[in-house]
Structure formats: structure tokens, C-alpha cells
Amino acid sequence: MKATIAKDFHWEMGHRLPYHDGGCQNIHGHSYTMRVEVSGEIDTRGMVIDYFDLKAAVMPIVDKLDHSFLCSDSDSALVEFFNNNPMKVNVVSFHSTAENIALMILTEITPIIREFPNVETLSVRLHETTRTFAEVSVNLRKV
């Protein structure tokens, strides 16, 4: 018998999209919420994966992002600012859209979740606001 389980995560983070024509070009932040969902066969313990193990796989990246600024390496004005004003910043090689952040997190946790043999699919749904989200997923058993 298969099942789908999920755990929700939350953090605060600043960002901007320097190329954006609207308000997103300005420095601002979001209360990000994220649902990490896994599906697969239920094992003899009655679990697809222990929620404890799911949390342990995800929390390092959440802790790294929480109360930080996510800065694209193409945003030269802010890269220079953070070089001169050290604070919690994560410089990344992509624009900090919900799609790209979700993909970064999926990429980070996939090798860890892959070690749990019953998990077949892994999804990351990232809410930037209560009304918008991006979702990415991977089939872990596909060669």
C-alpha cells in the first residue's frame, strides 16, 4: 500500500529581482512556507519515511536561509553592499524566484531523501505569499 505524507516548513527571507519592472525590483522579504511531500510504499513500521528523518533532511537548508538575504551573483550592487556590510546573506547563481528557490531546495535534499528506499517521489512546494507558490518534483526511482 502506498501513501503520501508531507511536512511544512517556514522561514523569513529577504530578496529582490533586479530586472523586474514592478515592485519586486525593490529589496523586500517574504514569510516563506514550504511543503515537502514524499510518496511511496508504507514499510513494516507503517511509514513511508519517519517525519523525524524528513525534518532532519530539510532543516539545514531552512536554517541557512532563515533571516538571510538571498542575493543573485548577477546583482552587482547588492553583492558589493554585502561585501562591505557583512551580514547573513546567501549569494546564489540564479534569480531568487519561487521556482528557482524551490529547485535549489529540491536539489539540496534529493540525495538525502534518496537514501530512504521506500520514497518514490519527492516534491517541494514553496509559497512566497499565501496566494502564490511554485512546485518542483522528482521521481527518485527513475534511472
Ligand SMILES: [Zn+2]
Ligand atoms: Zn519577493
